[in-house]
Amino acid sequence: MKTSNPVLSRLGQAAERERAAGYYPGAGQPGYGQPYPSADGGYPSAPPAVQPMTIDDVVVKTVILLGIVGVSGAAAWNLIPDGFLRAAWIGAAMVGLVLGLIISFSRVANPGLVVAYAVVEGAFVGLVSKAYEGFYHGIVLQAVLATFGVFFLMAVLYRARVIRATPKFARGLIAVMGGLFAVMLINFVLSLFGVNTGLRDNGLLGIGFSLVCIVVASLSFILSFNEVEEGVRMGLPARYAWTASFGILVSLIWLYLEVLRLISYFQGDD
Incomplete structure (x- = not known):
């Protein structure tokens, strides 16, 4: 099965290898021989078919990951x-x-790593939220409501096919996301040496940069929804x-942090 999404293509190839690994070449196909006999001369039966992924699976896994993030965040908030x-x-x-990065470039689904990511990112989000809430009371609830509001809006737009994950759209958005990531990483490194670029201040540059990040993070849900839809169509195990839910979680956390920062700009001076 072919797809324009490189991640799905890679996962699809891995899934095909998994499905093929339990079966013998040519078994059940016209013009081919029977399965290879075992050491005792018998013919072992084929293993049961791999259960395919469904949209419900992704929904359940996403809820589980969000629950882990919430628990981890609350623990970090209260214990650190x-x-x-x-x-x-x-x-x-x-x-x-x-x-x-390990999960993103892995060729197989690894639920353990995805759960570990949710725990660590939950602690990170909890600590950042605690710092903002200390300055601006009620800002965390506002950011949470805004984040899920945007998420459901993008889900509706995708469902109605108002925004489509075309190959051109995907390539362009991935390029923009990579550029933003590079800019944020450079800005973070410079801040460690006391260099202030203004990208994360409450001036026009900072507000504009946060708005761009919010728009891009919102559009990244379209890619995630398309990956889920294509993954189901391809019959991935x-x-x-877990991998599909990981993509949704990454976008939710990024969007939440950017919304949190943007709202703080309008709450008063730091």
Whole structure:
């Protein structure tokens, strides 16, 4: 099965290998021989078919991951002392980045890594949220409501085919996301050396940059929804629902953090 999405193409190839691994060449196909006999001369039966992924699988896994993020975030919020807040969230951000890259470039679905990512990112989100809530009371609830509002809006737009994940759209959005990631990484490194670029201040540049990030993060849901739809169509094994849910979780966390930052710009001076 072919698809324009490189991630799905890679996962699809891996899934095909998994399905083929349990069967003997030519079994059940006209013009081919019977399965290879075992050591005792018998013919072992083929293993049961792999259960395919469904949209319900992705929904359940996404809810589970969001629950883990919530529990981990609440634990970090209440257990990490304020004096260790910054160091803890930087550490969680670095670990989460490494796990995210490993999951993204992995050729197989790994539920354990996805769950670990949710735990680490939950701690990161919880610590960042605690810092913002300390300055602006009620901002976390506002950001959560806005984030899920955007998520459901994009789901409706995708369902109605108002926005389509065409190959051109996917390539363009992935390129923009890569550029934004590079800019944010450079800006973060410069900030460690005391260089302020203004990208994360509450001036016009900072507000504009946050708005761009929010738009791109919102559009990334279209790619995630398309990956789920195509994955179901391709018949990927059920455990690949964890990989699809991971993509949705990444977009939700990114969108939440950008919305949180944008709202803070209008709450008063830092």
